[in-house]
Amino acid sequence: MPDATRSTETSGAVQTEVGSLSFEFFPAKNEVGDAKLWYAIHRLKNLQPGFVSLTYGAGGSTREHTFENCKRVLAETDLKPAAHLTCVGASREDINAIAKDYWQAGIRHIVALRGDLPESMGGVAGHYEPHPEGYAYSPDLVAGLKDIADFEISVAAYPETHPQAGSSQADIDVLKQKFEAGADRALTQFFFDPELFLRFRDRCAAAGIDKPIVPGIMPVINFKSVARFASACGTTMPAWMKGLYDGLGDDETTRKMIGAALVVEMCRRLKEEAVDGFHIYTMNQPEMTIAICRTLGLRHDAGVA
Ligand SMILES: Cc1cc2nc3c(=O)[nH]c(=O)nc-3n(C[C@H](O)[C@H](O)[C@H](O)COP(=O)(O)OP(=O)(O)OC[C@H]3O[C@@H](n4cnc5c(N)ncnc54)[C@H](O)[C@@H]3O)c2cc1C
Secondary structure (H helix, E strand, O other), X not given: OOOOXXXXXXXXXEEOOOOEEEEEEOOOOOHHHHHHHHHHXXXXXXXXXXXXXXXXXXXXXXXXXXXXXXXXXXXXXXXXXXXXXXXXXXOHHHHHHHHHHHHHOOOOEEEEEOOOOOXXXXXXXXXXXXXXXXXXXXXXXXXXXXXXXXXXXXXXXXOOOOOOOOOHHHHHHHHHHHHHOOOOEEEEEEOOOHHHHHHHHHHHHHOOOOOOEEEEEOOOOXXXXXXXXXXXXXXXXXXXXXXXXXXXXXXXXXXXXXXXXXXXXXXXXXXXXXXXEEEEEOOOOHHXXXXXXXXXXXXXXXXXX
């Protein structure tokens, strides 16, 4: 686990113990988006997360951007970048070349994934077929990366089971294979019922998994777009949540306040059950993540974010 800290008191603010804190960003498609991304990274770096991860667009569509942004994180900040890398639609040769480039550039942490299906493969409704010369599933990718270099590796886990899994037990068996292949931690798909995560964590422990399962935390700003995304990835949106956002239209300030309050409540429940790490999907918007981390005492310093 990166950067474990102890309870400390800094400038009057009591810091709670934080096992790991990490932030996820997505590479931008244009200059305006790029400026937003970098504004977010620079503001959030003061919270000193253990790492920041940069996603990889479906089917490798952000290949260059993910790489360039990871290099920029190394060059311009003290943060440790983690590059998402997916094997869908790519040959082993291609993936291995990318991984070698990362290692040579000093990027030591990969979030290793099968990947979402690009539109050319049918998108969310598509049927996954491994590339004939590729890594078929993420446990194979993890093993391949470990053969290339001693990367730190995070993988994905699904508290509500991956939509294409044969069963929830089969999905946990796959997760176990990812750890056996060399993964260091799992970052979960987002969820809104903390009990779902806690039960999943119990099932992982019962399967003999003893590596960290870090909850993926999604602060909801736009209910409709998160609901769309949730239905594609098998996350349940509790019916009561919709009512909280109903009628708020373009009142983004209030929507953000609600989103932050919900996440704080959920994380408090997780902390009661000794969950000591969080992976926050920042959506490249720093304010909610800052508010959430400050409220929960998830700050490694008293720096002004
Ligand atoms: C934290 C996080 C970050 C993500 N970042 C990205 C990103 O940057 N880019 C992107 O495109 N997507 C990303 N995703 C989405 C992810 O790529 C999709 O959920 C994808 O559908 C599955 O990827 P995986 O690595 O979990 O796949 P896998 O672990 O390979 O599993 C995929 C499915 O195949 C099944 N399976 C695995 N092995 C076998 C086997 N041997 N035989 C039969 N079935 C098997 C599993 O049970 C599961 O149903 C992310 C997801 C998470 C949780």
